[in-house]
Amino acid sequence: MAKSTAPRKNATILDVASAAGVSKSTVSLVLNGSPLIKEETAARVREVAARVGYVYNRRAAQMRSQSSNVIGVVINDLMNPFFAEVLVGIERKLVEAGFITLMAHTNESVELQTKVMQSMREQNAAGLILCPALGTPATLVKEVQAWGIPLVVMVRSLGKGSYDYAGSDNALGTFMATNHLLEKGHRRIGFLGGQSGAVFNDRLEGYRAAMKKHRLKEHPELLCPALPTRQGGYEALQRLLDVEPQASAAVCYNDITALGALAALGERGIAVGRDFAIMGFDGLLDTAHSNPPLSTVDIRPGALGEAAASLMLERLSKPNTARLRYVATPELLLRASA
Template structure:
């Protein structure tokens, strides 16, 4: 009777480890510690397992799939970004797999692992809060091309595409100062993200440039969502000396700020100036139309996809860091005229 073929499952059982750990040892991965590696190799020798490398290579062959992982799909910015990615990858013969992490790093690890199992050719990632360079190390080691969008991670060793958040915030606050506002708030956003830090720095630099104090009481963080905007403006309205205008972390927060103002029978644009950040589709059709710093989310998705495809076609992932210019789109929510005006912003 022929001897049954020894499988990876048999090795895992004999070594007391997971199947995936055995696979990593067979692939020579540096992610497995030496003690575990020795235990697995001992089980391989004992059971007489023969690694079929050609079959493994076939299983690991890259597909025509691009993975896109975003941190908050409830924000329409990311839906527009995904549309931009899809337009480019589809024309190149790829399809995209979209996953939402809801700002959970554990979920991010799970979806990235799943996409790798499906042999994705590359990944576009807007990292969840708290993501560090070490979290991306396995991707870098695997050679899979990666492009980070919206949020960059220092020393990650992968390409990134971000917006000029500092210049955008400065232009927005300068505009409010030009309109006579002296109590300008910064509302919304998580303070532990690089995007918040850059926009906050632009906000403070514009105030200092005008000889105005950058007061901590006027900086009110919250979830970067519509509900977060309502919460932030409620706190701002409880200040003894209320602000008359606000730069909001993003458009979602700005829409919530407008909701909160109306709940107090204050009209955005007429009674309180509001500026958002992103310029999502709804910004133009909102009532009043939202003044905002335009990041062009769909265009960002297109550029990220082009950068990723270039790396895939080149067969290597040379890191590039691209900072996209932004522009201030002046509409009615900050008391502007009906006519739409656009100011180009330079760093």
Template sequence: MARIGQGKATGIKETTATGGRRSVTIIDIAEVAGVSKSTVSLVLKASPLVKSETRERVQRVMEEMGYVYNRGAASLRKSSSSVIGMVINDLANPFFAELAIGIEQALQHSGYIPYLAHTAESVARQAEVVRSMREHGAAGIILCPALGTDAADLADLSVPGLPIVLAIRRIAGARLSSVTSDSVGGARRATQHLIGLGHRRIAFIGGAEAMVVRQGRFTGYQEALQAAGLPLDPSLTMESMPTKDGGFQSMLTLLDRSDALNPLTAAVCFNDVVAIGAMLAVTRRGLQVGRDISLVGFDDTAEAQHVSPPLTSIAVDPAGLGKAAAGMLLRHIADTAPKFENYVGEARLVIRDSCRPPLRKDAIA
């Protein structure tokens, strides 16, 4: 039997009726590498069942013989594609871009190719792209639900044999696995940090009340105030879209209504994007973040450490959450009867220069 480096003696150069060289097949690869056709197939699928030395030998033979794996034809044979759908709700938010990078990194050696779609927070667009992915035989979908998505919407999207994993936003009543961050614990730590610095007039900015993530973060904020014996002041709570403009407008409103004798000195923001918008509003009013107003964001995106001053934030590792979602989906694809999983990622406080003790001593009393 021929071995590596002996390809010229195998007869692979056989020509077709039109005079062209015929394509190398996995049978040819198996013969030269000294393995079975099934082993070559497992190598192509990146199966962990193949020993590393065997995989390397087969891959060397493929390279020497110029073998090209036709994934499209393979997909037709198994009646499904090697595509995994990533349906992202807001790619303008760097958090979701980092999440998508984590998903892609986790899929690099899985044999699956990620296919990205952006819904721009539209439930109708979400239904459209999921339907398209189903029609193209996607093996599974990681879905970041658009604002307004409910359990009925998800039931309409789900079909037998198509695993769906929810990322970041868990939907009440949905019978789907999910990957989220510790919203309650993270917001509690953020608020406790500000209280520990001496702040007593602490706002909560951003997010819509109907958002499950916002509900969790607001709960953590409330718990920290209650534990410190501080009242919840409704005038310090601002809903908004989770955008820079939402944070900007909310902070302007709070500064306009701030009591000169007992002013606002700090805010916990729904996410980093909202916090950066709030920073711009503080600066617009001639104030200084970290001196006049302390701010804490949520997500700890790459942008948080590069704004001025660098933003204190709750780190949830969006790329790590993306990897966790991809791993969960791959397990569901491999298991014909998967169990529902709920993964909650850690939320750590990362302290930077946007938070300092309040200037007024009477704000600490």
């Protein structure tokens, strides 16, 4: 006599196993997406589970196993589309591996960052991917490691330490951008945007190295720190244009700063690419459609996000492996602005 598979209230995993003619462990493996079960068997189990009305409680399973399929991702500035592109790369890679992302935005607040990371810890996140807020202490790495949760730091490093990191060669990128402008004959070149932190210091170092290579004296008045935003770039470019003798080009801390600078140049009636050259940094997709299209240092944000996720997946599968690092090699994307 065939086992009944009519829907029942509060069907259990044992009901599914009995109706499908398999063991409880086989049902569990199928529901967790294990590749160890033949697809024919897995399909039968899924079909029976749907027929008897079994609903898989993933949260309860995670509590039983003390594991999770959630990766916490903490971003410092979601207003910058760079991080949206990074997040797409992270999520794409994690979804392929059966994980989901729990994202939080700190708006450069170390206090808020602490709160959201503690919350993700309480939610039993399997790992944390963090772009640190400005002012984050290097001791955060050891604190999170003490929690027993894998940590990948991305974009902004937290100094020396045995933590996994995904970022780019910032100094090389701005060296390439500045060197390109110098080889085009520019000598009064500004550096716009950014204010502090490891990324700012590295990018400013690359700018200075290119000037030094060409045996040019650095002019402090051409350095225009500002918030790394459109408004920051707009205001920094206005300040730069008021310096005499006037600059003929600028290397920007990031693409968003450069887009703000383009707006300021337009207001002044200055033809970008002819009367003034602008270089961005990041490689945002939007830079291909600015007016004019922006030349930039491309570090492939989506690929960087995928790399950060890959480091996390490798750490989860091999907890005792040595420190993992990904450093994107920048490339120049030369367009009409320079």
